[in-house]
Amino acid sequence: QKEVEQNSGPLSVPEGAIASLNCTYSDRGSQSFFWYRQYSGKSPELIMSIYSNGDKEDGRFTAQLNKASQYVSLLIRDSQPSDSATYLCAVLNRDDKIIFGKGTRLHILP
Amino acid sequence: NAGVTQTPKFQVLKTGQSMTLQCAQDMNHNSMYWYRQDPGMGLRLIYYSASEGTTDKGEVPNGYNVSRLNKREFSLRLESAAPSQTSVYFCASSEASGPDTQYFGPGTRLTVL
Numbered sequence: 001q002k003e004v005e006q007n008s009g010p011l012s013v014p015e016g017a018i019a020s021l022n023c024t025y026s027d028r029g030s031q032s033f034f035w036y037r038q039y040s041g042k043s044p045e046l047i048m049s050i051y052s053n054g055d056k057e058d059g060r061f062t063a064q065l066n067k068a069s070q071y072v073s074l075l076i077r078d079s080q081p082s083d084s085a086t087y088l089c090a091v092l093n094r095d096d097k098i099i100f101g102k103g104t105r106l107h108i109l110p
Numbered sequence: 111n112a113g114v115t116q117t118p119k120f121q122v123l124k125t126g127q128s129m130t131l132q133c134a135q136d137m138n139h140n141s142m143y144w145y146r147q148d149p150g151m152g153l154r155l156i157y158y159s160a161s162e163g164t165t166d167k168g169e170v171p172n173g174y175n176v177s178r179l180n181k182r183e184f185s186l187r188l189e190s191a192a193p194s195q196t197s198v199y200f201c202a203s204s205e206a207s208g209p210d211t212q213y214f215g216p217g218t219r220l221t222v223l
Contacts, residue, residue, distance in 0.1 A: 025189065031209070042217075043217050045214070096208050098155070
């Protein structure tokens, strides 16, 4: 079974600090990686996608990919209370199927 | 531009009853998906349709059937509901299958008694 693993949290981070969310995946043939944000009672929405090793920045968000270690992370700089949500890591595996992790609950402390 | 819409938003069924969850998208996307989300289990793919006229099983297809009615609409049917099917159901669409961004509908919260 090809899996995507995330720490379920909750991860508590003070307002203004950097939140670091991590994800590992088992299918070495995976090529595309996504981070979705899901507010309580709402549907997931895409915030970042990354396809190549290294960092990809978009505003306060940075996605990091290390295919050799089968590891993808999301950094949120200057965390705001509105960032409090569950963050889902998703991986497109070699069968062209997207597999979602169970999500990490992030809580930004005012 | 409504994006992805789902009906109903909430539903309560008794064991053994049947129902159809409706999904429509107005983004001219080729691919559509049905997921269920349970506490502690994340999103799990039930069925998907890579393009109009095709459907394929996902991770948890048992107890469900789907119909890709046309390019816009993708329905999910529970023929004989069971308490294990109590969940939140999300429909999603993407321009193509694979690495394209998936856009999610608002979800249907289903309870089976």
